[in-house]
Amino acid sequence: MRHETRRLILLLLPAGIVFAAFFLLPMARLFFIGGSGKTGWAAYAAILTDSLYLDSLLSTMAVAAATTAATLVISGISGVFLQRHKFPGNALLVSMLTFPLAFPGVVIGFMVIMLAGRQGLIGQVTQALTGEKLVFAYTIAGLFMGYVYFSIPRTILTVMAAAEKLDPKLEEAARSLGASPWRVLLDVIIPGLKPAFISAGAICFATAVGAFGTAFTLAAKINVLPMVIYTEFTLSANIAMAAALSFVLGIVTWLVLAVARTAAGSSVAAAG
Amino acid sequence: MKRRGLFYLQLGFTLLVCAFLVVPVFLSIMAGLTVNYFVGIESGLTLRWVMEVWNGYRDTIFLSIGLSLACLAVTLVIGVPAAYVLAKRQTALTRALEEMLVLPVAVPGLATALALIVTYGSLSGFRTSWAFILVGHVLFTLPFMVRSVLAVLSAIDLKTLEEGAASLGAGFWPRFRDIVLPNCRQGILAGSLMVVTLSMGEFNMTWLLHTPFTKTLPVGLADAYASLRLEIGSAYTLVFFLMIMPLLLALQAFAKPRPAKFVAEDAE
Numbered sequence: 001m002r003h004e005t006r007r008l009i010l011l012l013l014p015a016g017i018v019f020a021a022f023f024l025l026p027m028a029r030l031f032f033i034g035g036s037g038k039t040g041w042a043a044y045a046a047i048l049t050d051s052l053y054l055d056s057l058l059s060t061m062a063v064a065a066a067t068t069a070a071t072l073v074i075s076g077i078s079g080v081f082l083q084r085h086k087f088p089g090n091a092l093l094v095s096m097l098t099f100p101l102a103f104p105g106v107v108i109g110f111m112v113i114m115l116a117g118r119q120g121l122i123g124q125v126t127q128a129l130t131g132e133k134l135v136f137a138y139t140i141a142g143l144f145m146g147y148v149y150f151s152i153p154r155t156i157l158t159v160m161a162a163a164e165k166l167d168p169k170l171e172e173a174a175r176s177l178g179a180s181p182w183r184v185l186l187d188v189i190i191p192g193l194k195p196a197f198i199s200a201g202a203i204c205f206a207t208a209v210g211a212f213g214t215a216f217t218l219a220a221k222i223n224v225l226p227m228v229i230y231t232e233f234t235l236s237a238n239i240a241m242a243a244a245l246s247f248v249l250g251i252v253t254w255l256v257l258a259v260a261r262t263a264a265g266s267s268v269a270a271a272g
Numbered sequence: 273m274k275r276r277g278l279f280y281l282q283l284g285f286t287l288l289v290c291a292f293l294v295v296p297v298f299l300s301i302m303a304g305l306t307v308n309y310f311v312g313i314e315s316g317l318t319l320r321w322v323m324e325v326w327n328g329y330r331d332t333i334f335l336s337i338g339l340s341l342a343c344l345a346v347t348l349v350i351g352v353p354a355a356y357v358l359a360k361r362q363t364a365l366t367r368a369l370e371e372m373l374v375l376p377v378a379v380p381g382l383a384t385a386l387a388l389i390v391t392y393g394s395l396s397g398f399r400t401s402w403a404f405i406l407v408g409h410v411l412f413t414l415p416f417m418v419r420s421v422l423a424v425l426s427a428i429d430l431k432t433l434e435e436g437a438a439s440l441g442a443g444f445w446p447r448f449r450d451i452v453l454p455n456c457r458q459g460i461l462a463g464s465l466m467v468v469t470l471s472m473g474e475f476n477m478t479w480l481l482h483t484p485f486t487k488t489l490p491v492g493l494a495d496a497y498a499s500l501r502l503e504i505g506s507a508y509t510l511v512f513f514l515m516i517m518p519l520l521l522a523l524q525a526f527a528k529p530r531p532a533k534f535v536a537e538d539a540e
Binding site for chain 1: 278279282283285286287289290292293294295296297299300303309310346349350351353354356357358360361369372373375376378379380381382383384386387388390391392407410411414418444469470472473474475476479480490493494497498502505506509512516519520524
């Protein structure tokens, strides 16, 4: 048995070395560099005390929370629907809803430009209808749209899997006792989906907080934390501040996922 | 009758959501093939923009393919054995290790990339080579390989299979090769597709890790979006879609992506 343990350790070792050398060590270094700037360890407090960083933290949180709420409502409705009703074309709809899963943030940003940019569809339609061209791709609304776009594929499968496990008999029972569809939704379906909502929601939130590609493509006036970090690093060459901010950002996303995992009782992680 | 109405309401809503996701993809494909998108389709169809992308950004395509294959090779070599160990020994320690491995997915790519730069950025030979990007991609994709293989290994009765083989005289390594590996084929396949797809599209880290000589496809895309006309950006996106679509279709066909990949696969 000792022999076998040694072999198992041997099998785990390559992954362990790569992980320690290229993740744990660099992260520890990032932490110390964050405290090595002009302001020292106060850099870690700056995210709350410096209004520039605090504002961007708040707008990042706000857009992530709005994304999570909108995505859960959308995926909840469509996910339960597609799980409950099998009709010709159902599988096609499911694959349409999941295929953008692997689109990088930059491409999603471009999709937003195609819809809401200067030459976008929404602009053309609103111009034809009202004479006024609606362009919002390069604002926080465009960013929100992009985040919802990439969150739907990530959550819909989780919702569908959870909806599959809901017992239709419970709903029948509620209905036969005279519950309205609205009450059935509130008292039976949503509580049944709650663990899935928590874990999928945490993924949405964490991904939206840390995403960079979409904001980068839409650029301009969007002041979310990842953009601030990028600017600190490249334009201001303030590496210590960038390190401190990104370390805090990492802690925030990790915490969100860890809390959600405890709440939902299952393992969760962000993707993409 | 009211329930019928509800059905159509939900169907309508779902179709709208599908349109939201699919319409911009079609618009961008159209734009990439149109002579002048501003004028519209009347200006005619052309492959000119695709050719321009091919001439200007060919290298990024090859680099991305090479990187994703290298990333696959590394995650296979280090990830599959790790998954086996995690499946075989389910202790508090291995569970903690499993949690840790997922960290690079939970932590924003920007943070990981910065950490790599501040630690290894001064090794100029390493910093300027594509291996620097590979390291980032491996960190980010490894959990997907490990989880995917682990899910399959946890579902089969590994212990009985291995004991059977051992009682017939098979040693540790023959068991690993002849029993374990063939049994987790499905997980390896799903994990591999996921790794290649993710590596191909990774941007958050790569944008900071790349150098002018190591531009990947998504980096080139960001470049084109920022500086070139809409038609070229679209044509480039079209090329990206063409590369990634077969992978996504394969994923949907035989790998059946597990819901959100990480939702309680282990029986609790």
